[in-house]
Amino acid sequence: MIAIDCTGKTALVCGSTQGIGRAIAEALAEAGASVILAARNEHALQEALNVLSKNNSTQQHNYLVADFSRLEHVQESVQHFLNKNTEPIHILVNNTGGPAPGAIHQASSDAFIQAFSQHLLCNQFLVQSLLSGMKEAGYGRILNIISTSVKQPIPNLGVSNTIRGAVSSWAKTLSFELAQFGITVNNLLPGYINTSRLDSLVQSTSKSKEIAEDAVVAQMLQTIPAGRFGEARELAMLAAFLASPLAGYINGTSIAVDGGRTSAL
Numbered sequence: 091m092i093a094i095d096c097t098g099k100t101a102l103v104c105g106s107t108q109g110i111g112r113a114i115a116e117a118l119a120e121a122g123a124s125v126i127l128a129a130r131n132e133h134a135l136q137e138a139l140n141v142l143s144k145n146n147s148t149q150q151h152n153y154l155v156a157d158f159s160r161l162e163h164v165q166e167s168v169q170h171f172l173n174k175n176t177e178p179i180h181i182l183v184n185n186t187g188g189p190a191p192g193a194i195h196q197a198s199s200d201a202f203i204q205a206f207s208q209h210l211l212c213n214q215f216l217v218q219s220l221l222s223g224m225k226e227a228g229y230g231r232i233l234n235i236i237s238t239s240v241k242q243p244i245p246n247l248g249v250s251n252t253i254r255g256a257v258s259s260w261a262k263t264l265s266f267e268l269a270q271f272g273i274t275v276n277n278l279l280p281g282y283i284n285t286s287r288l289d290s291l292v293q294s295t296s297k298s299k300e301i302a303e304d305a306v307v308a309q310m311l312q313t314i315p316a317g318r319f320g321e322a323r324e325l326a327m328l329a330a331f332l333a334s335p336l337a338g339y340i341n342g343t344s345i346a347v348d349g350g351r352t353s354a355l
């Protein structure tokens with residue numbers, strides 16, 4: 091039987107108190123990794139930490155509080171954590187709350203700058219902070235949770251579409267540079283995944299189009315060949331595989347988990 095085994099590896103999973111990030115944290119813990127959770131809400135972090143599984147004696151889970159909308163806060167918090175915890179972190183899952191929806195022609199400069207900082211500069215800082223540990227270990231996995239919009243922009247997500255493209259190009263470039271150290275960089279592209287982010291997207295579309303939320307959901311479902319929304323755990327299974335030694339030759343890719351919704355090749 092083939093098993094996804096991340097025993098002996100440590101993962102920093104950002105945006106992990108709920109939704110996709112939390113499902114990934116839980117999957118990595120099930121696969122035997124030690125997991126460091128990160129998000130803004132300390133109470134939710136403690137609650138998520140308490141339910142992470144432990145299957146082997148090397149597993150020690152932890153958390154750090156960081157607000158990715160403030161780069162300086164992430165820098166301070168992560169640096170403080172790394173000063174106290176010097177073991178290498180082998181797996182980095184870059185993930186945070188998505189930019190607010192809206193038409194791109196109405197988006198402000200501030201919205202672009204804010205999203206660039208939260209989604210790209212925070213990722214860059216984290217990679218630079220963890221790189222020496224990954225190099226020393228000869229093992230690194232950088233996973234970025236982006237969106238299918240990197241293949242096919244999604245209407246009414248103007249700022250998000252733009253920033254996701256930047257993150258995807260950043261990741262591809264990084265993958266060229268880091269492969270020689272045993273480090274891979276890959277993007278996971280969620281389609282419509284059942285989380286609170288999806289709920290808020292339904293609500294905002296319902297408001298902007300002035301139609302009932304049920305009707306918005308029905309329209310969304312029509313675009314998915316699988317005929318349903320995905321579950322965060324379905325994406326987390328891919329993340330656990332990509333984070334494991336099994337996926338060492340998969341690098342610089344963007345993989346959609348969207349029930350076949352993206353029509354671009």
Ligand SMILES: NC(=O)c1ccc[n+]([C@@H]2O[C@H](COP(=O)([O-])OP(=O)(O)OC[C@H]3O[C@@H](n4cnc5c(N)ncnc54)[C@H](OP(=O)(O)O)[C@@H]3O)[C@@H](O)[C@H]2O)c1
Pocket residue numbers: 104105106107108109110111112128129130131132134156157158159160185186187188189235236237238279280281282283284285286287288
């Ligand atoms: N769900 C989908 O259908 C879908 C589709 C395409 C792309 N995505 C993208 O995938 C990512 C995750 O989505 P999701 O559906 O899992 O969202 P979610 O359920 O809203 O969860 C977001 C997570 O990120 C954390 N977070 C939010 N803002 C943060 C900040 N400023 N600093 C630190 N942590 C922050 C939240 O925790 P705290 O509140 O405790 O900070 C939470 O743990 C987002 O970028 C989203 O746009 C989602």
